């Protein structure tokens with residue numbers, strides 16, 4: 428039985444100390460590890476196969492094969508994101524500094540195939556698009572993700588080449604996944620590819636496509652998810668531990684399994700899935716887990732809506748006047764490029780997707796919590812850390828205006844984030860938050876939310 432769940436959040440073991448290679452040729456993982464977003468873009472482009480990954484998906488360098496060519500450094504999105512360059516490269520226009528970025532169309536809707544909807548996180552938009560692209564011959568393979576078979580508590584990327592394989596990738600995995608290691612295969616294997624990634628994956632991907640014309644020619648479309656932050660790989664082992672579920676008893680872990688909006692649950696071979704928290708994903712687990720398992724790099728990440736994807740997809744959390752979700756099992760879609768527009772049009776014409784145009788509806792533009800988390804708190808934290816001499820990524824975006832209250836709120840949130848660095852404290856918080864003791868608190872929170880919406884509706888009326 429595997430019971431060790433002591434995997435550290437942020438450590439700097441000696442094995443990562445570089446002795447013979449000039450660090451100016453290497454990506455951030457080798458000199459400021461906390462800035463590494465674990466995209467594995469460096470591994471994906473290394474012509475010498477000198478980079479591998481450790482058990483927490485941080486890059487490890489084989490100094491005997493590395494030639495210090497600097498290619499890995501050039502594509503690394505961990506230490507630097509040049510929004511202007513990426514915007515020009517992706518859409519031929521300047522970065523507008525906005526949180527939502529460039530959108531040709533904003534849509535809300537879902538896949539029409541019920542077998543996709545059953546497995547997907549929201550509207551199954553991404554899975555349906557990937558299947559359509561593959562089956563219509565636009566691509567030969569789609570880079571997507573799944574949980575590993577050898578360690579079902581960790582995610583991995585793979586290149587899906589059939590409808591069945593794509594279906595296994597449906598669903599969000601709120602855990603670090605080194606997606607761009609697949610670039611290594613794409614460079615070697617002729618074909619046309621679609622890639623589904625988080626914002627940081629797609630920053631690295633765009634950098635790699637600018638560097639390598641083979642990749643640029645083979646990658647036909649970039650689809651992205653919105654991202655409020657991912658969680659450290661240790662999250663699943665610790666969640667299982669709170670419920671005394673042995674690691675080796677699970678065959679899969681679903682971050683949003685069951686009825687929408689889903690629950691985090693362990694999947695077994697011979698018995699039904701078991702939820703590891705009370706309430707649903709949205710009103711319970713993710714909102715607090717993201718506070719204690721959020722990697723350092725994510726704490727200062729500005730891109731919440733996948734600014735440089737052709738098509739970016741997120742949850743449609745809009746509520747009606749009574750506080751109930753208006754669009755259960757649906758997704759919000761930002762169509763950013765002409766290519767994205769053509770693909771979406773084809774999906775609607777082929778009755779793959781059902782979508783409503785909400786481009787003119789301002790309530791669709793942003794989800795308030797995500798905007799606050801990444802559009803305001805992350806820049807404030809970035810500025811505060813920089814002032815204190817803590818390493819931060821370099822961005823070419825200005826600091827947004829913030830009131831003193833907003834600055835104080837960011838500091839308080841950062842104090843909560845800090846608890847994640849102390850393993851026993853983190854586990855104690857997780858244990859409490861996933862216990863039955865939380866049920867009355869969740870009910871109270873929902874009641875207050877409902878009251879707020881009713882008050883708002885009454886004052887409007």
Ligand SMILES: Cc1cc2nc3c(=O)[nH]c(=O)nc-3n(C[C@H](O)[C@H](O)[C@H](O)COP(=O)(O)OP(=O)(O)OC[C@H]3O[C@@H](n4cnc5c(N)ncnc54)[C@H](O)[C@@H]3O)c2cc1C
Pocket residue numbers: 546547548549550551552553554555570571572573582596597598599600601602603604606623624625652653654655656657658740741742743758759794797
């Ligand atoms: C880490 C993470 C954070 C997110 N944060 C937000 C948020 O704050 N606000 C919001 O509105 N939406 C967020 N999303 C997006 C949301 O959870 C859904 O993924 C999105 O709405 C698409 O739904 P869908 O039903 O169309 O996708 P599906 O059809 O279910 O397909 C999901 C796709 O996402 C891919 N995927 C899953 N996990 C990962 C991963 N870790 N890395 C790369 N690719 C992955 C799968 O391979 C699959 O292709 C986040 C997603 C992730 C993975």
Ligand code: SF4
Pocket residue numbers: 454455456457462463464465466467468469470486499502503504505506631
């Ligand atoms: S390319 Fe990605 S994995 Fe490699 S060092 Fe940079 S952020 Fe880390």
Ligand code: SF4
Pocket residue numbers: 464625626627628654655656657724725726728729730
């Ligand atoms: S918050 Fe940023 S760095 Fe973290 S997973 Fe999301 S896109 Fe990547």
